[in-house]
Amino acid sequence: MLPPGVYSVTQIEQEKNPVSQVIQLVSLLEFLLNFVNPNQLGKEGKPATVGERVDANRALFANPPDVFFGIGVRNNIVHAKASDVTDAEIKRAVSHLLNAVKEIRQHPNLPQSVRLEVFASAAEMASAPTRAVTTSQLPPAPPAPNFNSANQSAPTSSRPLTQTAAVNSSPSYTTKVTPRPTMTPQQPEHKVSTNTIRNIAIALALLAAVLFLAKPAWHLIHEKLYGSEEETRITRTQAESALKTIRRSYGNKPVFAAKVIEADSAWRDAEIAFNQGKFKEAEPLYRRVLGVGDELALKETERKDAQQFFDEMKKARDAANAAQAPQYATGVWQEAENLRRLAETALKNGDSATAKQNALQAQQKYEEAKIAADATPKPEPSPTPVPVTPPNPEAGNSDARVRPRPESD
Numbered sequence: 001m002l003p004p005g006v007y008s009v010t011q012i013e014q015e016k017n018p019v020s021q022v023i024q025l026v027s028l029l030e031f032l033l034n035f036v037n038p039n040q041l042g043k044e045g046k047p048a049t050v051g052e053r054v055d056a057n058r059a060l061f062a063n064p065p066d067v068f069f070g071i072g073v074r075n076n077i078v079h080a081k082a083s084d085v086t087d088a089e090i091k092r093a094v095s096h097l098l099n100a101v102k103e104i105r106q107h108p109n110l111p112q113s114v115r116l117e118v119f120a121s122a123a124e125m126a127s128a129p130t131r132a133v134t135t136s137q138l139p140p141a142p143p144a145p146n147f148n149s150a151n152q153s154a155p156t157s158s159r160p161l162t163q164t165a166a167v168n169s170s171p172s173y174t175t176k177v178t179p180r181p182t183m184t185p186q187q188p189e190h191k192v193s194t195n196t197i198r199n200i201a202i203a204l205a206l207l208a209a210v211l212f213l214a215k216p217a218w219h220l221i222h223e224k225l226y227g228s229e230e231e232t233r234i235t236r237t238q239a240e241s242a243l244k245t246i247r248r249s250y251g252n253k254p255v256f257a258a259k260v261i262e263a264d265s266a267w268r269d270a271e272i273a274f275n276q277g278k279f280k281e282a283e284p285l286y287r288r289v290l291g292v293g294d295e296l297a298l299k300e301t302e303r304k305d306a307q308q309f310f311d312e313m314k315k316a317r318d319a320a321n322a323a324q325a326p327q328y329a330t331g332v333w334q335e336a337e338n339l340r341r342l343a344e345t346a347l348k349n350g351d352s353a354t355a356k357q358n359a360l361q362a363q364q365k366y367e368e369a370k371i372a373a374d375a376t377p378k379p380e381p382s383p384t385p386v387p388v389t390p391p392n393p394e395a396g397n398s399d400a401r402v403r404p405r406p407e408s409d
Contacts (some may be wrong), residue, residue, distance in 0.1 A: 006031045009101060009116050018076055018090045019212065020205045025097035026050055027117070029067075032101065033057060035109045060104050063379050066096035084215065110143060129295065223271045227280030236274060239286035242293035243267050250296050255350045263292040302352035310347070310358035316366035320373065329372035336365030 002008065005027055007015075012024045012066035033053040040056060042048040051071050056065045069250070076085050085093075104110070105119055246263050250256040268283030317336070327334045343358035 002114075002117060003031070003226070004197075007197075008120060009098070010120060012098075015201070018087070018094055019208045019287075020201060022070065022074045022077060022090060022097065023096045023204055023208060025094065025394070026071060029054075029101055031095060032107075032110065032114075032118070033196055035111065035114065036060070038109075040239065049072055054100075057104075060107065061100055062103060063096075069093060070097040070100070075211055085214075106256060124196075147378065224236050226278055227283055229277075229279050232254045232279040232283050232286070235283055235290075236270070236284045239267065239289040241354065246289075246293050246296060249300070256299070258298055261290050263289050266292070271296055299350060299352065302356075303347065303350075306347055306352045306355045306359065309356045309363070310343065312404050313343070313359045313363040313366065316363045316370070320366040320370040323370045323373040323379070325366070325369035325373040326372075327377040328378070329369040332365055332369040332372055336362045336369055339365060 007024050007028065012021055012028065013022065015021050030050040030053065033050070036057055037048075037053060040053060042408035043054045054061070054064065054071065056066050070093035073085050073089055074097075077090075098100065105115065139370050146254045155159075243263055246260055251260055266285045266288040270282045270289070271286065273279075275406075317340070320329075320333065320336070339358050339362035340345075343355045343362060346352075346358060347355035
């Protein structure tokens with residue numbers, strides 16, 4: 001009879017759960033290899049594992065890597081390692097392990113009784129005779145006392161005779177023997193019921209299912225409590241790129257200094273939470289870095305738009321200045337100058353909206369000043385008199401611009 005937890009090939013093939021088939025096939029393979037090398041030891045003198053037994057008997061298998069693949073699938077199922085197995089891999093493991101068991105079927109070290117019990121077909125198992133119940137041999141009946149003898153007398157008491165000890169002689173088959181209990185108690189035969197085997201299989205299947213689902217369940221609970229590492233890692237990469245852009249594009253501009261400091265602080269706190277595995281806490285901090293980057297990009301766009309208004313204002317100011325607006329439209333010119341200063345201050349403080357509004361108003365005032373200056377009549381400039389040098393008659397045809405040399409005494 002096979003030990004508990006070890007099933008025949010027919011029973012394993014009839015099992016409907018592939019996970020249970022993998023576990024049962026590995027147990028059967030280890031059971032058979034124990035007959036091949038009964039005294040094999042593993043590392044440090046410990047009992048050899050099934051993998052070590054397969055490695056020591058590679059010559060028995062047509063493709064040892066397939067056998068190790070099946071054992072690895074069983075280990076992942078039982079021990080719930082980091083690498084999960086798919087349904088296709090489980091079915092492949094069942095096929096490889098079943099081939100491995102059949103490949104060592106004819107090994108001479110396997111007892112004939114074990115071979116018959118492990119590899120018996122379903123029809124053979126159904127037609128096999130049931131095991132006979134063994135009973136101890138009954139002793140012969142004690143000889144009847146002869147009360148007719150002169151030396152013996154018939155008993156006067158009705159008390160039955162004391163039971164005699166067992167006799168090893170063969171009973172007589174000419175007389176019907178009445179069954180009697182023997183003096184030596186019979187040891188009960190230990191048998192495992194079918195219900196017990198089924199319950200053990202169900203327990204193993206449930207245990208394998210629990211171990212198989214333990215990792216996904218743990219990941220789900222962990223993500224519920226601390227957030228998803230994969231999603232946070234993606235956000236972290238985006239935030240790191242945004243922080244580099246913030247430092248490179250806005251780090252040397254005083255108007256954006258506060259936002260740069262805010263992004264650096266959020267990144268530092270997010271990194272601390274991420275390294276501690278608190279992904280749910282790190283996620284909003286990384287997104288804050290992304291938000292600062294978007295805010296700065298928007299402010300930079302507004303600043304460039306405001307710069308266009310400043311360029312138009314400068315052109316209007318130059319035109320008004322050329323029209324002598326400071327002299328002939330002093331009031332309007334002064335209003336335009338005040339608005340220009342307000343626009344420059346707002347732009348320096350990062351208030352692009354106010355800067356654009358003041359720059360537009362200043363441009364309009366410069367244009368009004370130019371129009372007023374152009375409409376104001378201006379005095380004609382007096383010609384500058386040119387000194388005329390009288391001609392020197394003595395000079396003849398010489399250049400009149402040559403000053404005559406004074407005569408010496």
